[in-house]
Amino acid sequence: MKVRKIPERRCLGCGVSYPKRDLIRVVRTPEGRIELDVTGKKNGRGAYICKNAECFKKARKKDRLKTSLGAAPSEEILDRIQKDIASVEASKASSEAPSKAPNESESGCE
Ligand SMILES: [Zn+2]
Numbered sequence: 001m002k003v004r005k006i007p008e009r010r011c012l013g014c015g016v017s018y019p020k021r022d023l024i025r026v027v028r029t030p031e032g033r034i035e036l037d038v039t040g041k042k043n044g045r046g047a048y049i050c051k052n053a054e055c056f057k058k059a060r061k062k063d064r065l066k067t068s069l070g071a072a073p074s075e076e077i078l079d080r081i082q083k084d085i086a087s088v089e090a091s092k093a094s095s096e097a098p099s100k101a102p103n104e105s106e107s108g109c110e
Contacts, residue, residue: 025046026048
């Protein structure tokens with residue numbers, strides 16, 4: 001029997017391969033729509049980005065999603081990916097550092 005390897009995919013930002021579950025998948029559905037695939041199970045052509053804001057920025061700036069998927073994702077999708085990455089980064093940060101309420105913005109005096 002063959003050893004089952006964890007499937008790896010290449011990040012569009014840094015070009016490094018990671019296990020699929022460590023990456024964000026963006027999929028082009030058979031209908032031609034670009035969607036964020038949080039389950040990793042949607043049909044279609046997938047593109048992958050690390051859960052890393054720098055990688056996303058790079059991929060976005062260079063239009064790599066469009067190149068890889070054959071169609072450009074909408075701003076809405078790009079925003080969702082960005083938020084998704086931001087929330088992953090925030091949860092990473094809060095598990096390492098003592099949590100500080102992120103919603104409390106500094107308000108000036110009245
Ligand atoms: Zn990356």
